[in-house]
Amino acid sequence: MTVFKKTAIEPIQQAMNTNPIRLADGTLLPRLGQGTWQIGEDPSKRQDEIAALRLGVELGMKVIDTAEMYGDGRSEALVGEAIQGIREDIFLVSKVYPHHAGLDQLEKSCDASLKRLKTDHLDLYLLHWRGNVPLSETIEGMQRLVEAGKISRWGVSNFDAADMLELSGLQGGVNCATNEVLYHLGSRGIEYDLLPLQRDYRMPVLAYSPLAQAGSLRSELLQSRAVKDIAERHEITPMQLLLAWCIRGGDVLAIPKASTEEHVLQNAGAALIQLSEDDLVRLDEEFPAPVSKIPLDII
Numbered sequence: 001m002t003v004f005k006k007t008a009i010e011p012i013q014q015a016m017n018t019n020p021i022r023l024a025d026g027t028l029l030p031r032l033g034q035g036t037w038q039i040g041e042d043p044s045k046r047q048d049e050i051a052a053l054r055l056g057v058e059l060g061m062k063v064i065d066t067a068e069m070y071g072d073g074r075s076e077a078l079v080g081e082a083i084q085g086i087r088e089d090i091f092l093v094s095k096v097y098p099h100h101a102g103l104d105q106l107e108k109s110c111d112a113s114l115k116r117l118k119t120d121h122l123d124l125y126l127l128h129w130r131g132n133v134p135l136s137e138t139i140e141g142m143q144r145l146v147e148a149g150k151i152s153r154w155g156v157s158n159f160d161a162a163d164m165l166e167l168s169g170l171q172g173g174v175n176c177a178t179n180e181v182l183y184h185l186g187s188r189g190i191e192y193d194l195l196p197l198q199r200d201y202r203m204p205v206l207a208y209s210p211l212a213q214a215g216s217l218r219s220e221l222l223q224s225r226a227v228k229d230i231a232e233r234h235e236i237t238p239m240q241l242l243l244a245w246c247i248r249g250g251d252v253l254a255i256p257k258a259s260t261e262e263h264v265l266q267n268a269g270a271a272l273i274q275l276s277e278d279d280l281v282r283l284d285e286e287f288p289a290p291v292s293k294i295p296l297d298i299i
């Protein structure tokens with residue numbers, strides 16, 4: 001584990017606590033958290049990944065997002081190891097497979113996640129995507145887990161606006177805390193309808209793949225003239241710019257995944273960045289906001 005200078009860490013910690021995201025129940029969360037997809041899969045990277053997650057928590061990125069699906073539980077197991085001794089500092093999120101979201105399976109899945117995570121409760125439990133189990137049954141199962149103290153709250157993931165409308169019309173549906181969806185500069189569809197809808201419901205968005213993962217779309221973003229120019233002027237990296245853009249509005253909490261301390265430090269530093277109106281206009285010109293409905297992007 002690298003020891004970073006206090007002067008590098010303290011300003012980030014302070015920035016992380018300003019302009020927090022507010023859940024409907026009043027819980028305040030920093031605008032940046034940590035993803036864990038594909039973490040825990042390579043034993044040779046294990047210690048680096050644990051050190052990276054712990055540094056992220058020290059910097060204030062206390063939301064850790066995992067899922068029973070990730071590496072068939074290996075991601076949860078690594079997170080369980082990483083949070084030993086600091087559980088109370090973490091806002092722990094996991095997700096259940098849609099085919100485990102019925103009353104017969106949900107509690108078993110939750111118990112298995114808790115065991116791998118070596119904890120007695122989740123702060124947030126998400127339905128990973130919509131499947132064949134009726135939503136009303138999943139809501140009932142989630143409410144039972146809340147009553148049993150196994151989860152503090154529940155939410156959904158990969159729900160488009162129509163799904164959210166349907167959910168909110170069901171008994172108990174308004175208790176959904178959040179919807180975790182794909183959102184980054186190159187994929188802005190949610191700004192047309194889903195983001196405003198969730199704003200009305202006081203359900204902040206958890207933004208996954210905020211760095212556009214690795215791949216061709218990311219290359220396009222990083223090669224953009226606007227991204228390069230703005231990053232250069234702020235003396236930040238293009239990745240930091242992508243994150244600062246993602247969390248600019250006050251109702252999006254981004255969960256970048258990073259497996260090295262260097263990447264985590266850089267990502268956390270995005271909390272310090274204030275993009276100007278001119279920056280945003282320039283980015284809009286290259287990556288326009290949607291002007292009509294675009295179906296939700298899903299990985």
Ligand code: NDP
Nearest residue numbers: 035036037157208209210211212213256257258259263266
């Ligand atoms: P991200 O957009 O977060 O990108 C992750 C990639 O970016 C990794 O290759 C990582 O490399 C690299 N990276 C991170 N920081 C930096 C940096 N500062 N400089 C250069 N490269 C960097 O992709 P994810 O798809 O992982 O999304 C984030 C999280 O969202 C997931 O881990 C998961 O928790 C969640 N998610 C949820 C989904 C859902 O259906 N609900 C679907 C997809 C993701 P390295 O690891 O080497 O640091």
